[in-house]
Amino acid sequence: MHQQANHFFSSTLPNLAREIYDVCMLLFKLMIPVLIAVKILEELGAIPYISLALEPVMQLVGLPDSMGLVWTTTLLTNIYGGMLIFFQLAPQENLTVAQVTVLSSMLLLAHSLPIELRIVQKAGVRILVALLIRILSALVLGVMLHWSYQYGGWLQQPVELIWQTPPIDDSLISWGISQLKSFAMIILIITALMSLLRFLRWIHIERLMIWLLQPLLKLLGISTQATSLTIIGVTLGLSFGGGLLIREAQGGHISPKDCFSALCLLSLCHSVIEDTLLVMTLGADLSGILWARLAFSFLFVAIMTRWLNHTSDAFQQRWLHNSISTDNKESLNAN
Template sequence: MYTAAVQTFFRELFVEIRTVSLTLFKIMIPVILVVKLLEEVGGVELLGLLLGPLMGLLGLPESMGLVWAATMASNIYAGMLVFFTQPQPEALTVAQVTVLAGLMLMAHGLPIEARIAQKAGVRLGATLLVRIGGGLLFGWLLYLVYGQGGWLQQPNELIWRPEAVDTSLSGWLLMQAKSLLMVQLVIVLLLTALKILRLLGIERLMFWLLQPLLRLLGIGRQATTITIVGVTLGLSFGGGLLIKEAQAGHLTKRDIFASMAFLGLCHSLIEDTLLVMLLGAHLSGILWARLVFALLVIALMTRWMDRRSEAFHQRFLVYR
């Protein structure tokens, strides 16, 4: 009996790993290729020019539009590289770098992450509105608070610069292969850990501890673990699990949208926060203010959703 139980455990685990991996890679690989093509034809530079005037509303130089454009099109690493190579007529303040970092945290890797949200059932327009609109609103609020309070107005000092990156096609292919391999490794470890936690009953304990917060956000029990994974490890992993649960019919439309919207504004709290700190961003904005902002926005959004009809949800938010 013990041997049969172990075999069943590993058989179910293998199926889950295969399902989540194939789902994510079918999304990620084509999008990575399309984004690379857009970069080669100057699409990112064009987006940067369009975003330039918006930067002034947030107290940033127009050149920071290219930084955010690279971040949105690719990832935070790409935005950081552009940031370090941008000539600055005058040093940015810590407040300005924190505002820029807020934009980068809210809206990055959109081609892949928005497609993951779409696969889970959230409409593309709704995702982009939450991510880009939320980023601009968050950055503007940080700009007002820091400006009115006279906080973090000292010049920003860089304590780290990235090493030179191989920009050749072979270098790019090697980097993407390493990234996908790392994604596969994390999926294996993550799903194994989650299955063990579920068997030990720790998943139920986590829900009990987080119940007041999840009730505030309007996120149901079935999406608890997925949301925690996304907040700590990143939207791609949380979104991959969400797709699996949504396709199995285990989640309501409300849970799908609320969870994906929250993860859009607040995910990968550890890695992403540490990354933008290397730019000089202050923890008050990129962690604490970001958490409070995401909690308030999603709490208000779910209550607003409750007042809308089912037809409205299907037309504008979720089509599952």
Template sequence: MPLHLPRLGTALWRLFVDAVRVYITLLKVMVPALLVVKALDVMGATRWIGLAIAPLMELVGLPAEMGMVWAATLLTNIFTGLVVFFEVAGDASLSVAQVNVLGALLLIGHSLPVEGAVAKRAGVPWWATIALRVGGALVFGALLHGGYQVLGLWWPEFGQQPVELAWRPEPAVDGVGHWLLGQLSTLGLIFLIILALMALLEALRALRLERLVHLALAPLLGMLGIGRGAANVTVIGVTLGLSYGAGLLIRDLDAGVMSRRDAVLALCFLGLCHSVIEDTLLILLMGAELWAVLGARIAFAIVVMALIARWPVVTPSSAGGVKHRS
């Protein structure tokens, strides 16, 4: 088949323009959120949040000082939480079981200002994001903690060995200038990833492989109550991150390709289980175990979303948001 360069050039240009539109949509949400987070951090919000949630740490079997680790992660991201963790981990002798529980909290509850703002743009209100991410993290952590306690009745040594810290991140450089350069670098990388993802999706469509992806995911999506139209963004969000999946989800939602209900359910699922590659690797550096922070996390997300799909707590409203169903 001859290669038509004019058609190829037009297709590439349309792909680039579409990627720019998705990127600008994300920037409108992410940049204000990043500025708010920086302002809160300067005012000491991390310390306030850490003190507020310190009593909750006892409920999941963690020392109170781990509240500061989770607070930093909730406000910023997992990497920042790791920096705080390695600063305090030397003074707190943690077991493997405790690190697994802490890792569960960080994996589900992180980057709330930015990822919550992105979810809000797609129709998930703040109260739902906070309830799902913070509440879900605490429930998952409590289940892991309870599981270790039960198994400890028959196998007292299970998970009680002290964790070995094999790596420590470099402390972040202070200063607004360094912070600004870091954010610009991250935002630039996000555009490149979005462009690559959209090119991959177009290639799958051209090769007629997209249908195979939908067929493979149909049983799982059906269990979660998510339509096939959200299959691509769900896969992207689960593997790479909520912001990337949500960016494409917003595009499809605005174009009418995806229903509001599918968008809300997909984002709720991604709130519990996203970026399973990068985030999981970061948590493993703490000494956590793969079965707890990946296998158990995926199973927890599927069970929670299957329950929500069958006995829905929220449904899309005609206004484009969600409403409470009594």
């Protein structure tokens, strides 16, 4: 017992602390430059001009032009930023539950792109491919939901807004404090997650999770080697779990094809519990933001993995996979 305690404090705990530090630093190196760039765009007032390009798109999914600003803000910042704009504009638009569900489903599939695309790229997916998957999937799901609700006459009642935006302090100091709080939360979550993963491996629960998810992953064409990566992303999201996703991919434990398939699933279907509850506060219905989103994501990945089986490794390497730097691999393997 005494020997186990000495091993824990002399080896296990320092190794865990080093892993947590490496993952956090890797994630912050990706996030901080992007956050600063997006903030500069906000300060320059560029986001409303960017949203003009999305106004015609809003008509395709049965939404007012003003909702283009909501989606643009969400694409460049996060769902919280889009929600603030939504609650400022929604009272003047007389939206239906169906319209809010369509918008919310699009927000869930495509948001925080500057950060999340960089994370996916670092994990081995070409950034242009990841961008097209996110944007086009959001549009396709939005169109499908719009026509389904319209022809079925479902959810056509006016939405009831349950929240009004409080006064917003948009000073740089307030923004900086908010980002520091977010970083602190990321550190806490990654610390808890990596400690939990160590414990689960120690008691072999991870094997049970792989066994339970194996039928679904097999149906989607994703190997069991990608199970841990999939669980982390689906539950925590790409931003919080991003460092761990990159570490798994760069560790060389997952083939490029399986990594690509898993990351595509996570791009469309991550942070399922938190984000779903979040957009429900807008007045969205679960039929679109949860069930349709899950069905669309699973179907997309199942079709895509079967298509990948009929393409050559050379084609995938050239057009789909992003090469992972040798330096990153060596630094991770050294730890």
